[in-house]
Amino acid sequence: xxxxxxxxxxxxxxxxxxxxxxxxxxxxxxxxxxxxxxxxxxxxxxxxxxxxxxxxxxxxxxxxxxxxxxxxxxxxxxxxxxxxxxxxxxxxxxxxxxxxxxxxxxxxxxxxxxxxxxxxxxxxxxxxxxxxx
Amino acid sequence: xxxxxxxxxxxxxxxxxxxxxxxxxxxxxxxxxxxxxxxxxxxxxxxxxxxxxxxxxxxxxxxxxxxxxxxxxxxxxxxxxxxxxxxxxxxxxxxxxxxxxxxxxxxxxxxxxxxxxxxxxxxxxxxxxxxxx
DNA sequence: TTAAAACTGGACTAATATAGTCGTATTTAA
DNA sequence: TTAAATACGACTATATTAGTCCAGTTTTAA
Numbered sequence: 001x002x003x004x005x006x007x008x009x010x011x012x013x014x015x016x017x018x019x020x021x022x023x024x025x026x027x028x029x030x031x032x033x034x035x036x037x038x039x040x041x042x043x044x045x046x047x048x049x050x051x052x053x054x055x056x057x058x059x060x061x062x063x064x065x066x067x068x069x070x071x072x073x074x075x076x077x078x079x080x081x082x083x084x085x086x087x088x089x090x091x092x093x094x095x096x097x098x099x100x101x102x103x104x105x106x107x108x109x110x111x112x113x114x115x116x117x118x119x120x121x122x123x124x125x126x127x128x129x130x131x132x133x
Numbered sequence: 134x135x136x137x138x139x140x141x142x143x144x145x146x147x148x149x150x151x152x153x154x155x156x157x158x159x160x161x162x163x164x165x166x167x168x169x170x171x172x173x174x175x176x177x178x179x180x181x182x183x184x185x186x187x188x189x190x191x192x193x194x195x196x197x198x199x200x201x202x203x204x205x206x207x208x209x210x211x212x213x214x215x216x217x218x219x220x221x222x223x224x225x226x227x228x229x230x231x232x233x234x235x236x237x238x239x240x241x242x243x244x245x246x247x248x249x250x251x252x253x254x255x256x257x258x259x260x261x262x263x264x265x266x
Numbered sequence: 267t268t269a270a271a272a273c274t275g276g277a278c279t280a281a282t283a284t285a286g287t288c289g290t291a292t293t294t295a296a
Numbered sequence: 297t298t299a300a301a302t303a304c305g306a307c308t309a310t311a312t313t314a315g316t317c318c319a320g321t322t323t324t325a326a
Contacts, residue, residue: 002135002213002253004223004246006314012242027272036235041315047274060323063272076249080135090137102169109145112265113137116209120135123256132245139285160301174286180303193294196301 007083010037010045016133018055019071025064045083052082071133077124089117140216143170143178149266151188152204158197178216185215204266210257222250 013035018026028046032039046065049055054074055065090113092101101107146168151159161179165172179198182188187207188198223246225234234240 002222002257003220005312009223009242012246013236013240016241029272035239038315040317043273044275044315050273057273058323059271059273059321061271062324063322065273087136089135090142103146106168107146108149109142109265113142113145116260116265119256120253123252124135127249132242132249138283162301171286173288176302177286177304183302190302191294192292192302194298194300195295196293198302 005084006041007045008080010042011049011079011083012129012132013037014042014046015049015054015067015071015074015129018065018067019130019133021066023066025058025062025066027064030064048083054079054082070130072128072130074129075125076127076129076132077121079129080124089113089120093117138217139174140178141213143175144182144212144216145262145265146170147175147179148182148187148200148204148207148262151198151200152263152266154199156199158191158195158199160197163197181216187212187215203263205261205263207262208258209260209262209265210254212262213257222246222253226250 014031014037017031017034028043029039031037032042046055046057050057050065053068056068057063057065092104092107092110093114104110147164147170150164150167161176162172164170165175179188179190183190183198186201189201190196190198225237225240225243226247237243
C-alpha cells in the first residue's frame with residue numbers, strides 16, 4: 001500500500017551511480033550490468049528521466065547519460081511524479097476520477113484523507129534524491 | 134505508488150459509520166447499501182477486522198458488528214498492517230525476500246530507503262483512525 | 267562510408283496484486 | 297423451523313507493474 005515501484009528503485013540506483021561518476025558519461029548497459037537490472041527496462045527509465053530534464057543524453061557511440069542538475073535539487077516527490085505520473089492516495093483524489101466515484105457526496109472520509117495526502121506529499125517533498133546516496 | 138487500497142478505504146468508511154452508531158449493532162448490508170460498496174467484499178473486510186479484534190460480531194438474526202475499542206486507540210499503521218499485512222516500501226525491506234534480491238550486497242540505496250520507511254511508518258503510526266472522522 | 271555502439275520509441279507479453287463474485291456453512295432470534 | 301445474519305474458502309476479473317521485443321535514429325571511429 002505504500003510501496004516504491006521498481007521504476008523508482010531503479011531510478012534511485014541509476015541516479016546515484018551517475019552522480020558518483022561526476023562528469024563521466026554513463027551508459028544504460030553499464031548500470032544494467034552492475035546491478036542486474038533488466039537492460040530494456042532501465043533504458044526506458046533513463047529515457048524518461050531525460051525527457052523530464054533530470055538527465056541529459058548523448059546518442060551514438062560513446063553516448064550515454066549524465067545529470068542535468070545536482071540531486072539535491074530533485075525531491076523524491078518530483079521524481080515519483082515524473083516517473084509515475086502524479087496521483088492521489090485514493091482514486092477520488094486523483095481529480096479526473098471524481099465523477100466516477102459512487103460514494104463521493106456521501107463520502108465521510110474525503111477530507112481527512114485529503115489532509116493525510118498533504119502530509120505524505122510534504123514528507124516526500126522534503127526528501128531530496130541526494131538523501132539516498 | 135503511495136495509494137490506499139479500496140480495502141483500507143472501505144475499512145475507514147465502515148469504522149466511521151459503526152463508530153457513529155455508538156452501541157447500536159451495524160450490519161454489513163447496511164453499510165454496503167449506504168455507500169454502494171460491494172456487499173461480499175465489505176463483508177470480508179468486516180470479518181477480517183473482527184478477527185483482528187478491531188470489531189466484535191454477533192451472528193444470527195439481528196447480528197452485526199460494533200467496535201471493540203475506540204478508534205483513537207487504533208493507528209492507521211495498525212489498520213493497514215492488519216488489513217493488508219505488514220510490508221516494506223520496497224520488496225527487499227519485506228524481510229522474507231532478502232534472499233531473492235539480486236542486487237542486495239551491491240545495493241546502494243538500501244540504507245536511506247530504510248530510513249524513509251521508518252519516517253513513513255512514523256507518520257502512519259501517529260495518525261489515528263479517529264482522525265478520519 | 268560503413269559498422270558498431272549507443273539512445274529512442276512503440277507495441278507487446280507476463281506476472282502480480284487488487285477488486286470483486288459465488289457458493290455453502292453456521293449461528294441465532296423469533 | 298425459517299429467515300437474517302456472520303463465516304469462510306475458492307474462484308474470476310480487472311488493473312497495475314514489470315519486463316520483452318523489435319525496428320528505428322544518431323554518432324563516432326575505423
